[in-house]
Amino acid sequence: xxxxxxxxxxxxxxxxxxxxxxxxxxxxxxxxxxxxxxxxxxxxxxxxxxxxxxxxxxxxxxxxxxxxxxxxxxxxxxxxxxxxxxxxxxxxxxxxxxxxxxxxxxxxxxxxxxxxxxxxxxxxxxxxxxxxxxxxxxxxxxxxxxxxxxxxxxxxxxxxxxxxxxxxxxxxxxxxxxxxxxxxxxxxxxxxxxxxxxxxxxxxxxxxxxxxxxxxxxxxxxxxxxxxxxxxxxxxxxxxxxxxxxxxxxxxxxxxxxxxxxxxxxxxxxxxxxxxxxxxxxxxxxxxxxxxxxxxxxxxxxxxxxxxxxxxxxxxxxxxxxxxxxxxxxxxxxxxxxxxxxxxxxxxxxxxxxxxxxxxxxxxxxxxxxxxxxxxxxxxxxxxxxxxxxxxxxxxxxxxxxxxxxxxxxxxxxxxxxxxxxxxxxxxxxxxxxxxxxxxxxxxxxxxxxxxxxxxxxxxxxxxxxxxxxxxxxxxxxxxxxxxxxxxxxxxxxxxxxxxxxxxxxxxxxxxxxxxxxxxxxxxxxxxxxxxxxxxxxxxxxxxxxxxxxxxxxxxxxxxxxxxxxxxxxxxxxxxxxxxxxxxx
Amino acid sequence: xxxxxxxxxxxxxxxxxxxxxxxxxxxxxxxxxxxxxxxxxxxxxxxxxxxxxxxxxxxxxxxxxxxxxxxxxxxxxxxxxxxxxxxxxxxxxxxxxxxxxxxxxxxxxxxxxxxxxxxxxxxxxxxxxxxxxxxxxxxxxxxxxxxxxxxxxxxxxxxxxxxxxxxxxxxxxxxxxxxxxxxxxxxxxxxxxxxxxxxx
Numbered sequence: 001x002x003x004x005x006x007x008x009x010x011x012x013x014x015x016x017x018x019x020x021x022x023x024x025x026x027x028x029x030x031x032x033x034x035x036x037x038x039x040x041x042x043x044x045x046x047x048x049x050x051x052x053x054x055x056x057x058x059x060x061x062x063x064x065x066x067x068x069x070x071x072x073x074x075x076x077x078x079x080x081x082x083x084x085x086x087x088x089x090x091x092x093x094x095x096x097x098x099x100x101x102x103x104x105x106x107x108x109x110x111x112x113x114x115x116x117x118x119x120x121x122x123x124x125x126x127x128x129x130x131x132x133x134x135x136x137x138x139x140x141x142x143x144x145x146x147x148x149x150x151x152x153x154x155x156x157x158x159x160x161x162x163x164x165x166x167x168x169x170x171x172x173x174x175x176x177x178x179x180x181x182x183x184x185x186x187x188x189x190x191x192x193x194x195x196x197x198x199x200x201x202x203x204x205x206x207x208x209x210x211x212x213x214x215x216x217x218x219x220x221x222x223x224x225x226x227x228x229x230x231x232x233x234x235x236x237x238x239x240x241x242x243x244x245x246x247x248x249x250x251x252x253x254x255x256x257x258x259x260x261x262x263x264x265x266x267x268x269x270x271x272x273x274x275x276x277x278x279x280x281x282x283x284x285x286x287x288x289x290x291x292x293x294x295x296x297x298x299x300x301x302x303x304x305x306x307x308x309x310x311x312x313x314x315x316x317x318x319x320x321x322x323x324x325x326x327x328x329x330x331x332x333x334x335x336x337x338x339x340x341x342x343x344x345x346x347x348x349x350x351x352x353x354x355x356x357x358x359x360x361x362x363x364x365x366x367x368x369x370x371x372x373x374x375x376x377x378x379x380x381x382x383x384x385x386x387x388x389x390x391x392x393x394x395x396x397x398x399x400x401x402x403x404x405x406x407x408x409x410x411x412x413x414x415x416x417x418x419x420x421x422x423x424x425x426x427x428x429x430x431x432x433x434x435x436x437x438x439x440x441x442x443x444x445x446x447x448x449x450x451x452x453x454x455x456x457x458x459x460x461x462x463x464x465x466x467x468x469x470x471x472x473x474x475x476x477x478x479x480x481x482x483x484x485x486x487x488x489x490x491x492x493x494x495x496x497x498x499x500x501x502x503x504x505x506x507x508x509x510x511x512x513x514x515x516x517x518x519x520x521x522x523x524x525x526x527x528x529x530x531x532x533x534x535x536x537x538x539x540x541x542x543x544x545x546x547x548x549x550x551x552x553x554x555x556x557x558x559x560x561x562x563x564x565x566x567x568x569x570x571x572x573x574x575x576x577x578x579x580x581x582x583x584x585x
Numbered sequence: 586x587x588x589x590x591x592x593x594x595x596x597x598x599x600x601x602x603x604x605x606x607x608x609x610x611x612x613x614x615x616x617x618x619x620x621x622x623x624x625x626x627x628x629x630x631x632x633x634x635x636x637x638x639x640x641x642x643x644x645x646x647x648x649x650x651x652x653x654x655x656x657x658x659x660x661x662x663x664x665x666x667x668x669x670x671x672x673x674x675x676x677x678x679x680x681x682x683x684x685x686x687x688x689x690x691x692x693x694x695x696x697x698x699x700x701x702x703x704x705x706x707x708x709x710x711x712x713x714x715x716x717x718x719x720x721x722x723x724x725x726x727x728x729x730x731x732x733x734x735x736x737x738x739x740x741x742x743x744x745x746x747x748x749x750x751x752x753x754x755x756x757x758x759x760x761x762x763x764x765x766x767x768x769x770x771x772x773x774x775x776x777x778x779x780x781x782x783x784x785x
């Protein structure tokens with residue numbers, strides 16, 4: 001009997017032990033987020049340097065790594081997750097342990113044949129929390145976005161083979177698709193002559209532009225176009241290119257949003273305020289919306305009229321719009337004779353310009369009463385009846401019910417996370433706002449996981465994060481927008497969109513350097529200065545004397561950038577031109 | 586035969602009398618009968634942002650409390666009633682009909698058409714409210730083209746306007762008295778007016 005029992009026990013051990021062993025040692029987990037690497041320069045927003053690796057020997061190490069500025073490496077695995085470079089083949093986990101861990105963000109180039117292998121790897125053998133995927137196939141990015149295990153994966157949409165259109169709104173279709181897959185980075189060919197158009201527009205819609213560069217000159221060009229990431233094959237190109245950007249400033253004009261429109265000579269959230277934003281050259285106008293009893297969307301920051309109208313204490317939610325629109329806005333002693341505008345009236349003005357609307361979903365702070373009235377459905381009905389506004393607006397909110405509903409009904413629209421408020425609806429339900437998972441911006445790992453879970457963009461006040469933190473988010477595709485500066489101090493920040501109460505102060509500041517002729521004399525070149533046509537934020541053009549930053553010369557053809565430093569109400573504001581090619585006469 | 590001739594003569598005479606009678610009637614003023622209560626306009630075309638006032642014309646004294654107004658499309662035109670007049674404002678391009686109701690009965694209607702003017706100053710209320718020493722940007726927009734730049738004008742030299750075609754920088758001088766000042770922009774044969782109000 002004892003022998004029988006012992007045999008059974010031994011048999012059990014033989015059968016069970018391997019299973020237990022496999023489960024215990026099934027998956028390695030790596031969860032550290034490395035800091036983005038930067039090179040000392042004058043750039044407020046430094047692009048992330050990415051290297052597409054063709055040989056293991058090219059991967060920078062030691063001092064070369066520190067000097068290279070490279071943060072991310074792109075590899076192309078096969079369907080067994082092996083990486084073959086030259087004559088060498090290694091499993092990805094070995095590549096990670098040997099070359100990547102603690103040093104770089106891995107970016108894996110996947111297609112339909114390899115995405116399953118990647119998902120299996122993450123599930124069963126190697127779970128890497130800080131990893132990215134790049135693909136030219138949107139379906140691959142869609143697959144990644146649907147996998148729970150890939151909730152930590154930041155993705156890149158490879159559009160190298162897409163010619164960037166002259167009309168920036170023709171890029172909206174790609175931004176829309178990337179929003180559905182929660183992809184924040186779009187990559188283009190760095191030699192595309194319209195690269196600056198993509199860089200400017202994508203950043204205005206809170207996306208990151210990467211550019212592929214094949215040599216030092218194209219790397220300088222890409223950086224000068226204002227991209228937020230350069231992809232090179234040579235580990236020296238980025239650092240060498242960055243030596244040309246020592247002067248403080250931006251490679252494209254910072255986005256400046258008008259908080260509630262222009263309020264120095266108009267009522268906040270009024271039609272004149274929005275028109276003023278366009279007139280003064282703001283790139284964005286932030287507006288707040290409320291819902292009335294009869295389903296009209298009107299502009300107002302608060303859910304009650306008290307702060308802004310001669311008639312106080314009228315709540316939007318229980319009141320007909322026909323009554324609310326008889327009330328006057330109270331600044332300027334009603335000289336404008338304005339009332340609360342409808343969203344449609346704002347759209348009517350906005351479509352006449354390139355202004356982008358940042359629509360804050362206030363909507364009675366998401367109380368239960370408003371949630372039951374389907375405010376997001378009503379809001380989207382209005383926006384969708386105006387296809388001329390496609391690609392010219394996005395949303396921000398404090399409230400999870402609105403973010404969730406936007407994600408459900410309009411996943412193509414970016415939604416920015418403002419802060420971890422608890423909505424009235426959630427209070428009534430006895431649940432924590434945002435599942436109680438809000439994380440401070442300094443906690444990069446938790447914050448990125450949070451934004452992935454709720455599919456929101458990063459949009460928080462700059463002062464709470466350091467420059468290093470900003471660059472680290474940027475490397476993963478998260479720009480940071482910030483709020484309500486009372487002066488022009490946003491020009492010394494790394495903000496992608498600076499929403500300000502005084503955006504009209506930027507009206508006559510430089511926005512673009514736009515030379516109209518491309519010849520230069522030897523004496524001009526050696527003087528280091530050139531007078532060229534420039535354009536201000538409000539569209540006004542004027543000549544400015546810019547510094548010449550020489551890049552290369554071949555015979556009588558010279559390439560250089562121009563740079564202008566402006567005193568912006570006591571703050572330094574520098575701007576680079578794109579890389580220019582001139583003939584010496 | 587004689588009877589026939591006599592008959593023809595009488596017929597002719599009667600015809601002449603009738604013709605002269607109708608001719609006499611053409612010289613008399615035609616008095617159209619008006620209803621006892623009606624609106625001052627039958628139809629109106631407004632520019633977007635433009636306001637107009639419609640009056641109720643009544644032969645007898647009206648009980649103003651019994652007057653109500655309604656519009657078929659309040660997105661196109663807004664209205665506010667004040668006694669027997671109605672102030673309307675064009676909001677968005679389109680058409681709307683406004684009805685005058687008295688004691689619940691439709692008495693008269695007015696058809697409103699709101700159009701987009703070919704040249705517009707980007708000031709929805711047509712006004713700009715500024716202080717002394719303030720400098721702002723105003724723009725005009727249009728689908729029209731012209732080989733000549735837009736020309737801006739303001740009725741006082743205490744306000745200066747510098748311009749680059751459709752973009753203008755409006756400066757209120759320190760010694761500009763408070764008040765309302767007419768201004769305009771002209772481009773491609775079209776003119777758009779606006780008002781600068783100094784003194785917030």
